[in-house]
Amino acid sequence: MRVLYDSSSLVRVLMRRGEILKFKSLLSGGIVHVTSPYILAEVERVLVDSFGRTRQKAKVATRLVRNLSVMVNPIEFERVSPDPNDDPIVTAAVEGKADFLVSLDQKGLLVLGKYKDVTMVRDLNHIIGLSRGFDNVEDFLADLKK
Numbered sequence: 001m002r003v004l005y006d007s008s009s010l011v012r013v014l015m016r017r018g019e020i021l022k023f024k025s026l027l028s029g030g031i032v033h034v035t036s037p038y039i040l041a042e043v044e045r046v047l048v049d050s051f052g053r054t055r056q057k058a059k060v061a062t063r064l065v066r067n068l069s070v071m072v073n074p075i076e077f078e079r080v081s082p083d084p085n086d087d088p089i090v091t092a093a094v095e096g097k098a099d100f101l102v103s104l105d106q107k108g109l110l111v112l113g114k115y116k117d118v119t120m121v122r123d124l125n126h127i128i129g130l131s132r133g134f135d136n137v138e139d140f141l142a143d144l145k146k
Contacts (some may be wrong), residue, residue, distance in 0.1 A: 003034065003101075078090065100118070
């Protein structure tokens with residue numbers, strides 16, 4: 001299964017230690033994360049401008065995500081979202097053959113529901129439940145340790 005996190009979802013992961021550990025565990029469990037330079041640049045900007053991280057710490061965080069991910073770099077963006085700033089994210093998900101796009105954007109990305117083969121979802125529990133028959137991420141991670 002391939003998943004793309006939008007910038008707000010990645011920021012949430014990077015700002016919470018428990019979320020970072022879950023993210024890394026999911027990837028070691030066979031889920032492939034897809035991202036793009038556009039998304040990582042936005043994550044870096046938000047970490048610095050909105051959360052007061054130094055540019056160096058923000059770069060370290062985005063480097064961690066980049067190293068755990070498959071990178072795609074779309075040049076042309078499909079116009080599909082109510083917010084044109086979301087189009088590079090949707091295009092990256094399509095180009096990266098993501099099954100799911102994880103987003104907190106209820107007025108933009110989530111209203112799309114599905115675009116081409118990419119289903120927009122709010123959280124990991126939805127992904128895990130659909131793909132593996134687990135009710136939540138914690139059950140999935142516990143099963144990985146067996």
